[in-house]
Amino acid sequence: xxxxxxxxxxxxxxxxxxxxxxxxxxxxxxxxxxxxxxxxxxxxxxxxxxxxxxxxxxxxxxxxxxxxxxxxxxxxxxxxxxxxxxxxxxxxxxxxxxxxxxxxxxxxxxxxxxxxxxxxxxxxxxxxxxxxxxxxxxxxxxxxxxxxxxxxxxxxxxxxxxxxxxxxxxxxxxxxxxxxxxxxxxxxxxxxxxxxxxxxx
Amino acid sequence: xxxxxxxxxxxxxxxxxxxxxxxxxxxxxxxxxxxxxxxxxxxxxxxxxxxxxxxxxxxxxxxxxxxxxxxxxxxxxxxxxxxxxxxxxxxxxxxxxxxxxxxxxxxxxxxxxxxxxxxxxxxxxxxxxxxxxxxxxxxxxxxxxxxxxxxxxxxxxxxxxxxxxxxxxxxxxxxxxxxxxxxxxxxxxxxxxxxxxxxxxxxxxxxxxxxxxxxxxxxxxxx
Amino acid sequence: xxxxxxxxxxxxxxxxxxxxxxxxxxxxxxxxxxxxxxxxxxxxxxxxxxxxxxxxxxxxxxxxxxxxxxxxxxxxxxxxxxxxxxxxxxxxxxxxxxxxxxxxxxxxxxxxxxxxxxxxxxxxxxxxxxxxxxxxxxxxxxxxxxxxxxxxxxxxxxxxxxxxxxxxxxxxxxxxxxxxxxxxxxxxxxxxxxxxxxxxxxxxxxxxxxxxxxxxxxxxxxxxxxxxxxxxxxxxxxxxxxxxxxxxxxxxx
Numbered sequence: 043x044x045x046x047x048x049x050x051x052x053x054x055x056x057x058x059x060x061x062x063x064x065x066x067x068x069x070x071x072x073x074x075x076x077x078x079x080x081x082x083x084x085x086x087x088x089x090x091x092x093x094x095x096x097x098x099x100x101x102x103x104x105x106x107x108x109x110x111x112x113x114x115x116x117x118x119x120x121x122x123x124x125x126x127x128x129x130x131x132x133x134x135x136x137x138x139x140x141x142x143x144x145x146x147x148x149x150x151x152x153x154x155x156x157x158x159x160x161x162x163x164x165x166x167x168x169x170x171x172x173x174x175x176x177x178x179x180x181x182x183x184x185x186x187x188x189x190x191x192x193x194x195x196x197x198x199x200x201x202x203x204x205x206x207x208x209x210x211x212x213x214x215x216x217x218x219x220x221x222x223x224x225x226x227x228x229x230x231x232x233x234x235x236x237x238x239x240x241x242x243x
Numbered sequence: 244x245x246x247x248x249x250x251x252x253x254x255x256x257x258x259x260x261x262x263x264x265x266x267x268x269x270x271x272x273x274x275x276x277x278x279x280x281x282x283x284x285x286x287x288x289x290x291x292x293x294x295x296x297x298x299x300x301x302x303x304x305x306x307x308x309x310x311x312x313x314x315x316x317x318x319x320x321x322x323x324x325x326x327x328x329x330x331x332x333x334x335x336x337x338x339x340x341x342x343x344x345x346x347x348x349x350x351x352x353x354x355x356x357x358x359x360x361x362x363x364x365x366x367x368x369x370x371x372x373x374x375x376x377x378x379x380x381x382x383x384x385x386x387x388x389x390x391x392x393x394x395x396x397x398x399x400x401x402x403x404x405x406x407x408x409x410x411x412x413x414x415x416x417x418x419x420x421x422x423x424x425x426x427x428x429x430x431x432x433x434x435x436x437x438x439x440x441x442x443x444x445x446x447x448x449x450x451x452x453x454x455x456x457x458x459x460x461x462x463x464x465x466x
Numbered sequence: 467x468x469x470x471x472x473x474x475x476x477x478x479x480x481x482x483x484x485x486x487x488x489x490x491x492x493x494x495x496x497x498x499x500x501x502x503x504x505x506x507x508x509x510x511x512x513x514x515x516x517x518x519x520x521x522x523x524x525x526x527x528x529x530x531x532x533x534x535x536x537x538x539x540x541x542x543x544x545x546x547x548x549x550x551x552x553x554x555x556x557x558x559x560x561x562x563x564x565x566x567x568x569x570x571x572x573x574x575x576x577x578x579x580x581x582x583x584x585x586x587x588x589x590x591x592x593x594x595x596x597x598x599x600x601x602x603x604x605x606x607x608x609x610x611x612x613x614x615x616x617x618x619x620x621x622x623x624x625x626x627x628x629x630x631x632x633x634x635x636x637x638x639x640x641x642x643x644x645x646x647x648x649x650x651x652x653x654x655x656x657x658x659x660x661x662x663x664x665x666x667x668x669x670x671x672x673x674x675x676x677x678x679x680x681x682x683x684x685x686x687x688x689x690x691x692x693x694x695x696x697x698x699x700x701x702x703x704x705x706x707x708x709x710x711x712x713x714x715x716x717x718x719x
Contacts, residue, residue, distance in 0.1 A: 056622065057622050057623065057624055058558065058624060058702075090326070093326075093329075093330055094329055094330060095326045095329045095330070095465060095466075096466050097466070108330070108331070108332065109330050110330070111326070111327065111330055113323055113326070114323075115321070115322055115323025115326075116322060116323060117322060117323040117324045117326075117327050118322065118324075119255070119259060119322065119324065120322070121259055121262045121263070122255070122258065122259065122262075126255075126258070130251055130254075130255045133247060133248070133250075133251035133254075134247075134248045134251045134252065134331075135248070135331070136247065136248075392636065396616060396629055396630075396632065396633055397616065397619065399620060399622075399625060399629070400616070400619035400620055401619075405615075406612070406615050406616060406619055409608065409611060409612045409615055410612045410616070410633065412608060413605045413606075413608045413609045413612065413637075413640070413644065414636070414637075414640055416605055416644050416647065416648065417640075417643050417644055417646075417647035420647045420648065420650070420651045421647060424650075424651065441647075445643070448639075452636075452639065453636075456632055456635075456636055459632055460629055460632050463625060463628050463629050463632070464625070464629065466625065
């Protein structure tokens with residue numbers, strides 16, 4: 043089974059202090075990994091590290107495939123409408139995925155294509171972010187709190203998208219502190235711990 | 244990710260600029276505000292105006308470019324689109340150059356297009372007009388590059404705009420000197436080649452080094 | 467091989483506790499050397515050197531003006547070297563030291579400008595002259611201020627230091643260009659600039675105090691840099707174990 047993502051003893055420092063205890067993880071193709079932990083323990087930081095946005099202070103990180111990162115910030119332009127936002131992502135990443143209108147239908151946003159993204163509700167913005175994953179397919183999905191601000195139907199949408207993605211050989215790392223995802227694929231759990239204060243002699 | 248990403252980014256940046264219509268026209272309003280206010284301030288004498296014309300057009304171009312800097316990277320930084328730049332396989336310097344190109348198209352190009360009109364309003368000698376346009380063509384991209392660097396450096400701070408002008412001012416001194424020197428030389432009937440050559444050298448230097456510095460600064464700021 | 471040795475050396479000196487020991491040991495000697503050299507220099511400058519036949523006594527300000535100007539520029543070079551090391555090897559102590567160079571360098575630049583202006587009043591008849599050196603010194607002051615402002619604007623000290631280090635290196639490339647452009651600009655606009663002393667016009671009897679004062683200023687730069695860096699380090703690490711231990715051993719709780 044091929045590995046999509048591998049981390050060995052990865053750490054990150056903010057103002058010289060470790061954010062979390064060193065992390066080891068492996069993500070195989072067609073599998074998922076759930077990152078658990080209380081607020082402020084560094085789940086987002088870890089995901090940003092895995093995405094390559096942050097550079098680890100120590101340890102090694104191997105990525106085998108292109109990466110999609112969906113964070114708290116929506117990465118959408120409020121002044122563009124939904125379709126334009128998706129079209130941009132599609133062209134930016136090489137036009138291989140669903141068309142923008144297909145992605146809008148799949149995420150339950152049919153009919154909202156011409157609405158400026160800033161007028162969407164928080165849950166609708168989340169759905170648009172998920173649609174962005176579909177128009178530009180990438181094997182590794184890193185999702186930060188994908189269930190946040192979604193209703194029950196939205197939560198089920200996330201579950202089914204995850205199932206489809208892992209069924210086609212993709213890998214998912216997601217963080218959550220609330221709802222346990224109902225993952226049909228093999229999945230592991232990883233608890234992020236705050237680092238013990240270290241002594242600099 | 245293919246090279247198609249670059250035109251996609253440029254197209255989106257320009258579309259956003261058009262959608263912000265009023266904001267994007269600010270640099271041009273600014274140019275004309277300077278052109279109208281300065282003669283009111285120093286008096287309408289053609290000789291005086293002609294002698295300060297190159298400097299005024301250039302100062303207006305500089306301020307116009309400063310105006311739009313605060314929005315060069317900050318909206319992308321805040322809505323999370325900037326960090327997506329590090330996910331792709333495209334070098335960030337390429338994306339930086341595209342962003343600077345759109346900044347130049349919005350702030351530099353309008354000033355160049357309206358410079359002949361400004362030159363007429365300030366009685367700039369006709370033989371200097373071509374050199375003024377050429378100096379703007381070579382020099383305004385340097386303003387975008389240097390300004391972009393200052394914007395990238397101050398991105399993670401919350402009082403960016405004051406710092407921005409402090410950082411930009413010393414770095415653009417040579418541009419201002421060589422560009423206005425070229426125009427003044429042409430107006431006085433001398434050859435502007437030496438000035439323009441040095442200006443072009445500055446552009447080459449800035450074009451090679453500044454995008455690297457901007458990528459490094461952006462990277463530090465999103466961490 | 468050599469790089470490796472240098473890198474290891476920097477890392478060792480770069481550990482906060484050993485820098486603390488090193489700087490507390492060295493800086494008093496630098497201050498003492500500074501006091502001694504200044505005393506000798508000022509004595510020579512005020513009592514031994516004869517008055518100039520043109521400028522009478524007013525030229526004596528050069529013994530403050532010139533060493534400050536040199537140090538303002540040398541300080542930038544020192545700062546750039548530290549910044550380059552900080553960016554390449556990510557050594558925290560060099561980041562702090564590079565940041566602490568900026569206010570000292572800015573102070574010397576300001577002293578240079580102020581004394582130049584005071585000197586210019588009797589010599590040129592104006593407080594300010596758009597002279598190439600004065601103008602590029604003014605620009606240098608703004609670059610120093612920009613570096614300080616940038617560092618101060620960040621909540622995260624380390625991030626601020628690294629971002630400011632990029633600015634320092636950009637400034638290093640730019641300063642020669644700025645100096646050259648300004649020199650050219652002034653020669654274009656007002657003919658050859660006034661030169662107060664060229665190589666030959668300075669009499670050898672005027673030299674000794676200049677040398678003493680230059681050494682004094684260099685020692686003072688080093689001493690101030692060590693002290694400032696130590697203070698900044700203590701402020702940043704005030705909650706860390708090694709500082710707490712130091713405080714306890716000195717009887718402060």
